[in-house]
Amino acid sequence: MTDTSAAPLPVPAELTAEHWDRACDHLVAKMLAELCFEYALAPVAEGPDRWRADVGGARYRFAGRRTTMDGWRVRPGTAVRTGPDGNDAPASPFALLRDLGEAGIVDPAVEAFTVGELNATLSADARLAVERVGAAELADLPYAALEGHQTGHPWIFANKGRVGFSARDRADFPPEARRPARLPWIAVHTSLAEYHGVSGLEAETLRSRELGAAVTARFTERLTAAGVRPEEYVWLPVHPWQWDEVVVPLFAAELAHRLIVPLGEAEDDYLPQQSIRTFTNLTRPDRFNVKLSLAILNTMVYRGIPTELCRAAPVSTGWVHALHARDAFLAERHRVILPGEVAAVAVRHPVLEDIPDAPYRHRQLLGALWREPVGERLDTGERARTLAALLHVDGEGRAFTAELVKRSGLDAESWTAALFGAVLPPILHLLYRYGVAFNPHGENAIVVYDAHDRPARLAVKDFVDDMKLLDTDLPEYAGLPDEALGVLMRFDARELTSSVVKSLFVGHFRYLAPLMDEHLGLPEERFWALARAEVDRYQAEFPELADRFALFDLLAPEFERVCLNRERLLGGGYHDRAERDAEFHLDAPAIPNPLLTTEETA
Structure with missing residues (x-):
């Protein structure tokens, strides 16, 4: 007799214990690092590169290190949770979220909502882990194809929540589907x-x-x-x-x-x-x-x-x-x-x-x-990649940036100097000369490389959606149509400066500096010294803009610490950050400016 029963319900192929556990190890490491950066956790040293942090009656121990900009690197697979009963278990994103709830760091409604976002993020990460495409192969991909291999926002840990998508939608529509x-x-x-x-x-x-x-x-x-x-x-x-x-x-x-x-x-x-x-x-x-x-x-x-x-x-x-x-x-x-x-x-x-x-x-x-x-604006031999791609590490632990440096024929310091020479001067010029700030984060800022994979110039997209002007008119705003003036965001100088600091320095270079230290042997202090040299070079070339250098002060002793994850988690029941007061923020210590030398901060 023929079996006419229906086929079993489909389960996504990437949902295996191996892929899920690997994704959990990486995500909980990211959560611990960002919660330490945002002062939700207060780690205490237990030995060389060994730390512990207590939250909600549980204790977390992990291997990691402090980085410049008061950041953290936590090594995936090292985090262990000791529960209130004294039992040890590998740390998980969900146990950490629950412990944060017990400690009052997460609003209960947002905690429950975030469970779904973490599951969705882990599912997407498991999907990316299936193929484990190597850095060398990724470096050969065109711009659009490379986008499908990226892991998402480096700062926000529930970065692929995509609330509203069904399982079938998640299979069909996100970039990692590559369909x-x-x-x-x-x-x-x-x-x-x-x-x-x-x-x-x-x-x-x-x-x-x-x-x-x-x-x-x-x-x-x-x-x-x-x-x-x-x-x-x-x-x-x-x-x-x-x-x-x-x-x-x-x-x-x-x-x-x-x-x-x-x-x-x-x-x-x-x-x-x-x-x-x-x-x-x-x-x-x-x-x-x-x-x-x-x-x-x-x-x-x-x-x-x-x-x-x-x-x-x-x-x-x-x-x-x-x-x-x-x-x-x-x-x-x-x-x-x-x-x-x-x-x-x-x-x-x-x-x-x-x-x-x-x-x-x-x-x-x-x-x-x-x-x-x-792509239509590139010269023969040039290749465009988002700034975010530089943070990618393949499944075998090789950094995408290390592959580009190898192909360039330059040493790490020369290549990094070329990167800053391509990225920083245009952003500085738009800010200082024209009083215009964008959000040049990893997705919006695009690095254009020459035929040898050496950084050559910059592209910036989404500049209308993210463009900010000073709240007082500058002569450079003359000619901006009323339709735009009535819509574009107007802020004080501190906020315009912060848009560059938050998007580029905190949101991208905070991760790129330790990555280059670990994979290319370029010390973080040297990384930031090269960035500072580019700022100094620009300011020396345009002394007539001295008042703007003071107004948009990128060389202040410290920067405001924005706590993206904590703001979301302690959200008064809101799931959507944009529905709250735009000025909502959590107090946290300022971030030391890595562009300053020890003498300048003394």
């Missing part, structure tokens, strides 16, 4: 949707450029067949998850009245970047990257696209590009690439957006941004 996808397009009536583009990039021009004549004609026919007037509609791609989870349920009335009309899939294949909702075109690399609304919670915020940003992005892009074009230091000497957000579509929900003070996640449900691709 090319075709994007569905929809048309939205102009009573709900608005298009904005840089000069010369009208909606029809964008459609022709991104879709081609045949697809444009096919989509137009579908609108006609639906009984509507095509000229009354704005077109945009939509993430398949967003269509199922947001558009169909929440825009049901608009679908019923054909104010939203599905058009079908476009023909190009795309790969998601580390941000998940930004896609690189594989079929036509000359076409734009596209960033889509994706209403999942990931690394502390929901990933929508606000209408105000859509209005400001093209005009802000035009202003930044004009600034770049007339500045020889940026455009000619350092040949900085600033891939702009050149077009945007925002779609308004007719009910939710009329609710006063509704949480932002209900008001950013549907939109798209088109960004210039970095």
